[in-house]
Amino acid sequence: MCWGRASLLNGAETVTVTLLKRWWQQPTHYDWLSGYLHARRMSGAARCMMASISLTLSLCLVALLTSADGAVGAVPVGMTWTAFAGGMFGVALWVTRWPTRAQSLAFAVVTNTSIALACLAHPNPLAGLVGCIAFATSGAYIAFFHTSKYVFYNFAVAAGVALYQAIRLARAGHLAMAAVDLFLVLQVNIALPMAITVLIRALGNDLAHADRDPLTGLLNRRAFQQKALGLLLARPAPNMFLLVVVVDLDNFKSLNDRHGHAAGDQALVQVANALRASTRDTAITARSGGEEFIVVDTSYASDPGPLATRICNAIANLPIPVTASIGTACAPLHDAQDGEHQALIDGLVTAADQAMYRAKRFGGNRFHHHGTMN
DSSP: OHHHHHHHHHHHHHHHHHHHHHHHTOOOOHHHHHHHHHHTTOHHHHHHHHHHHHHHHHHHHHHHHTSTTSOOSHHHHHHHHHHHHHHHHHHHHHHHOOOOHHHHHHHHHHHHHHHHHHHHHOSOHHHHHHHGGGHHHHHHHHHHHSOHHHHHHHHHHHHHHHHHHHHHHHHTTOHHHHHHHHHHHHHHHHHHHHHHHHHHHHHHHHHHHHTBOTTTOSBOHHHHHHHHHHHHHHOOSTTOEEEEEEEEEETHHHHHHHHOHHHHHHHHHHHHHHHHHHSOTTOEEEEEETTEEEEEEEESSSOOHHHHHHHHHHHHTSSSSOEEEEEEEEEEGGGOOGGGHHHHHHHHHHHHHHHHHHHHHTTSSEEEETTEEO
16 A cells, blocks of 8 residues: 555656656747747737837836935946846847847846846835836746746746845835735746746647648648748858758659559658658758648758758659659848848749759759759
8 A cells, every 4th residue: 555655656756757857848939939920920019019118127217216216326226227228238139120049038138137136226125026026027028939947047036036125124024015025926927937838838739730741740831931930030150041942753643643642642751751861950841732842941051952962862762653853042141131031931932943843844853953953
């Protein structure tokens, strides 16, 4: 009986540890959510909202500094002005452009630090404690766009600052008020980011299933557009190129006619596996319809030949009677402005598609790029 209870407890502990590890190791949401917002034409509204939040928080600090209720002393006043500068950094960032992932993370850390400085600088411990509610703003942003590790970091800073001000308030003779306000502040800073984390994870899982081609498991055309936009918005390192590869299978109709649609479906699955094996983990691979596929990746080289060659050979070596006609196109990423990303992707796909048809006219089982036949 005791052994059974111990086993049950150990099992529950293992499940808890596993869930915590999954929560802690969740991948960042930034790229796919950025692409999703941009594809829905909501990125402009999101930028305006984030710039407005940063501006209003900064103006609140100015209002305090110019009143009798603000920081007192050179160091607290300097802390408050530093917090104001952090808020204006956020305004400038979001007004200028959609930030890269690194810039977005810097914005979250600067905002968190600015709130901490402003709360610690206030001479009234009650006002400083209540001000810790603002940490829920940075926590919500992190929960939307980044990982659970940074959600925990934001909460740890909020809890530390709130606890410090609660101790000051308790020492001033307001023990009950300190305890209640500390509880409310911690509750807000836990509940809101956690609720958003759960929501975004559920949304991501649903989108992941909706974004997949049910036969091959590759992305569908709509998801390809969102992922490609997210890739551009994330802005990889400077001097990189965006490579687009369009793949169309040769003799696929003949395979279907001779061996039936089941054989054709199996061939598409094998081609999808070959595409995964011959591309990098950073590549975005989609089945755009029928027997046509699209691959997008970034590279420091402007020559998509090696990638196209690997794909062409991988498909030709499959144990199925099909080969591939491949078209490629590329463009430097530094030329793409925020409002031109969709046009850049569409233009490259169109160019690669035309190149693919030329490769097919020359007999297939080859690739074509900018007038060079291989």
